[in-house]
Amino acid sequence: MTPYEVKGKVDYSRLLEQFGVQPVTPDLLARIRKPHRLLRTGYFFAHRDFDKILDYYDEHGTFAVVSGRGPSEHMHLAHLLLYMFNLYLQQEFNAYVFVPFSDDEKFFFKDQLELGDVRRYSVENALDMIALGFDPSKTEFFFDTAHMNPKMYSMAVEMSRKVNFSTVRAVYGFAPETNIGLLFYPALQAMHILYPEVERSLPVVVPIAIDQDPHVRVSRDVAAKMGLFKPATLESKFMKGLSGEAKMSASEQETSIFTTDKPEAAAVKVMNAFTGGRATVEEQKVLGGIPEVCPVYEYQHLFFFDDAKSEKLYKDCTGGKILCGECKGNLARYVKSFLAEHQKRREEARHKLDMFIMKH
Numbered sequence: 001m002t003p004y005e006v007k008g009k010v011d012y013s014r015l016l017e018q019f020g021v022q023p024v025t026p027d028l029l030a031r032i033r034k035p036h037r038l039l040r041t042g043y044f045f046a047h048r049d050f051d052k053i054l055d056y057y058d059e060h061g062t063f064a065v066v067s068g069r070g071p072s073e074h075m076h077l078a079h080l081l082l083y084m085f086n087l088y089l090q091q092e093f094n095a096y097v098f099v100p101f102s103d104d105e106k107f108f109f110k111d112q113l114e115l116g117d118v119r120r121y122s123v124e125n126a127l128d129m130i131a132l133g134f135d136p137s138k139t140e141f142f143f144d145t146a147h148m149n150p151k152m153y154s155m156a157v158e159m160s161r162k163v164n165f166s167t168v169r170a171v172y173g174f175a176p177e178t179n180i181g182l183l184f185y186p187a188l189q190a191m192h193i194l195y196p197e198v199e200r201s202l203p204v205v206v207p208i209a210i211d212q213d214p215h216v217r218v219s220r221d222v223a224a225k226m227g228l229f230k231p232a233t234l235e236s237k238f239m240k241g242l243s244g245e246a247k248m249s250a251s252e253q254e255t256s257i258f259t260t261d262k263p264e265a266a267a268v269k270v271m272n273a274f275t276g277g278r279a280t281v282e283e284q285k286v287l288g289g290i291p292e293v294c295p296v297y298e299y300q301h302l303f304f305f306d307d308a309k310s311e312k313l314y315k316d317c318t319g320g321k322i323l324c325g326e327c328k329g330n331l332a333r334y335v336k337s338f339l340a341e342h343q344k345r346r347e348e349a350r351h352k353l354d355m356f357i358m359k360h
């Protein structure tokens with residue numbers, strides 16, 4: 001696993017140790033008035049210093065969330081889940097949400113993308129976020145290649161002197177053929193992450209999937225060297241792809257559900273999904289299915305269901321009371337109606353985009 005690639009089976013408890021992150025414990029959750037389902041279910045299972053963010057919140061009633069987006073594709077449901085969680089942080093904790101779009105990084109990283117492509121995806125991805133209902137008075141979007149200003153570039157320049165080549169080579173896996181744009185990007189990313197603290201005096205939490213932890217570690221080092229509060233993290237597991245692989249990937253078109261998929265086409269993807277079902281109906285009725293490996297279960301559990309419905313599906317599946325065809329049909333219906341509604345809202349969001357763009 002690197003910040004750019006996740007393959008195979010992921011052992012999350014080993015990652016806790018390997019990365020030296022703290023587990024999200026019942027004690028931590030007890031400090032939150034209404035813990036989000038993604039916290040209660042253990043999807044966000046690790047953190048760095050989120051307890052300190054809660055200390056600050058107890059005193060000041062707010063903090064900042066930085067949640068960057070690399071716009072190389074349309075967003076899929078796992079991406080959207082992260083921004084739904086960010087919206088919860090805004091609504092529950094009165095948090096300021098800053099979304100830097102690293103169109104430059106995606107251009108550096110993906111040879112097949114032109115600048116026009118990443119800029120277009122920045123706008124398309126922003127529409128998905130606006131459609132979720134972020135408050136424009138507490139949310140700012142920043143597209144690197146369009147909105148860079150002297151103040152922010154100066155911050156990145158200052159931060160670049162705090163990061164050396166051997167650190168970024170070790171963290172990002174840079175090789176001799178890596179283009180030089182990517183070498184400077186970690187300084188820009190540190191600027192993104194630390195901007196709310198420098199400009200708004202707010203401590204920052206970065207909600208991320210755990211493979212992104214090394215990126216934030218670089219920014220934490222920069223913060224320490226500059227005498228700033230180290231950005232905290234909340235770190236999630238991955239949402240499975242429809243073929244059962246560990247992480248839904250935007251490069252796997254057939255096993256990811258994109259927010260822009262035609263609802264009927266998304267339903268077909270669901271009906272073709274891998275499941276945790278048994279080889280025969282008879283076996284499944286006797287032994288039950290295996291929801292732990294089943295993306296069809298995971299999507300309903302994480303995305304569509306509350307606690308009671310999730311528990312019922314788990315019991316029905318393991319007890320052999322529901323078969324995979326019916327279960328996939330249910331998910332296909334949820335996905336279709338969600339996408340139809342979401343796509344309506346993201347079209348309405350087009351005329352709101354300007355309200356969210358950072359004003360200098």
Ligand code: SF4
Pocket residue numbers: 275276277289290291294295296297317318322323324325327328
């Ligand atoms: Fe997955 Fe549903 Fe089949 Fe259980 S019944 S294995 S949750 S598709």
